Amino acid sequence: MNKKGFIFDLDGVIVDTAKYHFLAWKALAEELQIPFTIEDNERLKGVSRLQSFEIILEIGNRTMTDEEKEFYCTKKNNLYKTYLEKLEKDEVLPGVRTFLEAAKTAGIPTALGSASKNAVFILEKLDLMDLLDAIIDGTSVSAAKPDPEVFLKGAEALSLAPEDCIVFEDSFAGIEAAHRGCMKAIGVGSKENLPEADAWITGFDGLMPEDILKMC
Ligand code: BG6
Ligand code: MG
Numbered sequence: 001m002n003k004k005g006f007i008f009d010l011d012g013v014i015v016d017t018a019k020y021h022f023l024a025w026k027a028l029a030e031e032l033q034i035p036f037t038i039e040d041n042e043r044l045k046g047v048s049r050l051q052s053f054e055i056i057l058e059i060g061n062r063t064m065t066d067e068e069k070e071f072y073c074t075k076k077n078n079l080y081k082t083y084l085e086k087l088e089k090d091e092v093l094p095g096v097r098t099f100l101e102a103a104k105t106a107g108i109p110t111a112l113g114s115a116s117k118n119a120v121f122i123l124e125k126l127d128l129m130d131l132l133d134a135i136i137d138g139t140s141v142s143a144a145k146p147d148p149e150v151f152l153k154g155a156e157a158l159s160l161a162p163e164d165c166i167v168f169e170d171s172f173a174g175i176e177a178a179h180r181g182c183m184k185a186i187g188v189g190s191k192e193n194l195p196e197a198d199a200w201i202t203g204f205d206g207l208m209p210e211d212i213l214k215m216c
Contacts, residue, residue, distance in 0.1 A: 002164045004213060006103060007154040007178075010114035010137075012045060012170035013188050014096050015126060017116075020083035025056060028076045034060030046171025048115050048144040049073050077118075084118060087125045095204030100131035103209045109133050111154035113167065115144055134158055145173040148181030155181070166216050172196070184216045 011017045022041045029036035040059055044052040053073050057064060064072070103110050111134035112119060119137035123129050134157035136150050143149045148162075155162045167178035170188040175196045178185035187197030194200065199215045201207060 003109075003160065004216070005109040005111065005155070005158045005160045005165050006209070006212070007111045007113040007151055007158075007165050007167045007183070008132075009046070009167070009169045009171065009174050009188075010112060010116055010119050010122065013168050014093060014112075014128065015087070015091055015122060016093060017084070017087075017122065018045060020080055021052075023083065024076050024080040025052065027079055028072060029056055029060070032056075032060065032062070032072075034062065046115060046145050046169070046173040048138065049077065049117070051144060081118065081121075084122060084125065087122065089125075089127055092126050092128065093203055095207055097128070097131070099204040099207055099209065100128065104131060106209055108209050109158040109160060111136060111158050113150045113154040114138065115141075115150065145171070146176035146180060148177045148183075151178055151181040151183055155183070166212060168201075169197070170194070186212065186215070 008014055026036055034056055036056055043055050050073055053069055110132050112132050114137045117138035134154060136153045141150045151167055152162060155165045162182045165183045167183050167185045168188055169175050169178060169185055175185045175187060175194055184198045187194030187200045191200050
């Protein structure tokens with residue numbers, strides 16, 4: 001069997017930042033008098049900042065110029081970053097740190113494959129930078145998921161063939177991106193929410209890299 005590598009999405013896989021994204025978008029939506037619910041927030045998972053705002057505008061049946069969109073995206077990010085400033089190391093999702101440490105000990109290459117432009121800031125806050133061999137984030141890709149670019153760049157950075165990479169994702173767009181990149185996709189969540197995944201885990205608590213290798 002060829003050497004395998006792991007590529008991790010960030011938001012919702014390594015850390016539960018979705019709640020902070022929601023709070024920041026919700027505040028902005030209220031300012032713009034657009035109704036925005038926690039269910040609507042599901043549509044923003046895995047989607048870039050600008051695309052997220054465009055979905056909110058669509059919900060509100062509103063249009064804006066590119067300049068206005070940029071203004072509000074920056075405003076949202078500034079608010080989101082006030083939550084990130086307070087992020088604590090124990091907000092890493094259960095089992096993730098142990099899983100990454102075990103992968104490192106086992107010599108399994110690991111990369112981040114995230115749409116977030118705040119990824120490095122978050123990983124530094126959580127003290128996880130040393131546990132990832134490569135970081136591919138929103139600052140290094142031009143096409144958002146479901147385009148496979150972020151994961152293909154991850155495979156390349158790990159010097160692995162895409163077929164030998166296993167992606168961990170909590171979003172529909174991310175699962176599609178992994179498949180379009182010819183990678184296996186482990187859904188972090190339920191089969192019901194992520195029907196296209198190859199296998200599912202509820203999280204990393206109690207999970208070891210060999211458990212994943214046996215699944216794939
Ligand atoms: C993804 C999140 O990881 O990153 C999305 O799932 C978010 O909800 C996207 O919009 C971009 O993040 P950021 O931090 O660059 O605004
Ligand atoms: Mg995610």
